Amino acid sequence: MQLGMIGLGRMGANMAQRLQRGGHAVTGFDPTPEARARVAAEGIATVESLEALVASLDAPRALWMMVPAGAVVDATIDALQPLLSAGDALVDGGNSFYKDSQRRAEALREAGIACLDVGTSGGVWGLAEGYSLMVGGDAQAAARLSPLFQALAPAPDRGWGHVGPSGAGHYAKMIHNGIEYGMMQAYAEGFAILERKRELTPDIAQLAEIWRHGSVVRSWLLDLAAEALVQNPGLGGIAPYVPDSGEGRWTVAEAIELDVAAPVITQSLIERLRSRDDDAFADKLLSALRNAFGGHGVKRD
Incomplete structure (x- = not known):
């Protein structure tokens, strides 16, 4: 053809x-x-x-x-x-x-x-x-x-x-990508917890490889995560900045329009937006408020 x-x-x-x-x-x-x-x-x-x-x-x-x-x-x-x-x-x-x-x-x-x-x-x-x-x-x-x-x-x-009908293919792909956001966020958070306690699980790349076979959380995304951790265990040289293509935003907007609760997808989008905030004004205000009402210490730049 x-x-x-x-x-x-x-x-x-x-x-x-x-x-x-x-x-x-x-x-x-x-x-x-x-x-x-x-x-x-x-x-x-x-x-x-x-x-x-x-x-x-x-x-x-x-x-x-x-x-x-x-x-x-x-x-x-x-x-x-x-x-x-x-x-x-x-x-x-x-x-x-x-x-x-x-x-x-x-x-x-x-x-x-x-x-x-x-x-x-x-x-x-x-x-x-x-x-x-x-x-x-x-x-x-x-x-x-x-x-x-x-x-x-x-x-x-x-x-x-x-x-x-017309629109269905891109609608399905939009929801597909929203699901992908949530899955990626869950893997990222889980491995972040493991990485924080390396004295107990020193080789998280090995753990990812174990999970790839027989585990209920196995997936192609986990395959890619395992490969990334083998190649770069500390993820050095990668900035903690996560873009979005727009489809996650559209999925969240659709969920709101249809009155469908989608907290996991929504929060995964929020986390991507948060990753781009170099100044983190909201966190600074939170720290100032803790100091104001409770006298808690403020970490200075």
């Missing part, structure tokens, strides 16, 4: 490689010449413009976007739409907000173009291990593109599925 891949960052490039290895003809476009060169070195055809990309594909066309969520997605669709025809299909495999995906799908539907929102999980390991794909949008278009999903997934019969 022919596919045009838009966005040749690390994940887009890996997906293009996996698809080509699965027997699909992939042509890639990225506005950055360096990104195109890296993909071309892997034997994947590239072009220098969206116009050339669309022209290289036979109708009905299939194009897959792996570009940053937000304005870049809208700008890419605006540039593509005049080049596309009824019957073509456009996939957004990035982390777009699901309501944006619903809006875009409705606008493209009027032109006869199917827009599938595909929540994509797998990160840098997807090339070797396969990707988890949550497909939202028109069921007929999803069925037509199913050979692509089968090639990208860990196996043709698992790790992917059509999960609902």
Whole structure:
């Protein structure tokens, strides 16, 4: 099957490689010449413009976007739409907000173009291990593109599925990432407690390895934690600063809107925000209040 891949960052490039290895003809476009060169070195055809990309594909066309969520997605669709025809299909495999995906799908539907929102999980390991794909949008278009999903997934019969109408794929990925926040926070806190009492558990990397096999807390995230602790037991050189991609925020906002209690996911997001506060004004005020009402000592800078 022919596919045009838009966005040749690390994940887009890996997906293009996996698809080509699965027997699909992939042509890639990225506005950055360096990104195109890296993909071309892997034997994947590239072009220098969206116009050339669309022209290289036979109708009905299939194009897959792996570009940053937000304005870049809208700008890419605006540039593509005049080049596309009824019957073509456009996939957004990035982390777009699901309501944006619903809006875009409705606008493209009027032109006869199917827009599938595909929540994509797998990160840098997807090339070797396969990707988890949550497909939202028109069921007929999803069925037509199913050979692509089968090639990208860990196996043709698992790790992917059509999960609902437009917006469903990105909605599912949003909640997936919210769950991921909570799981990562739990591992981080548990290992922090272990690390604080090294005289009792001196080798926490060994403990992580033990837990990987047979334990009820085993997971791929634990596998990655165990590897990180072996390579860098003290985590030296890593700043205690944790970014967020936005999906955790969206999950918490959705939980509030739906009156669903989500304290673990919410607190994991708060901890990420807290990690970025170099000045920690709130902690300074807490210390001042303790001193004011109880005469407790204040630690000076």
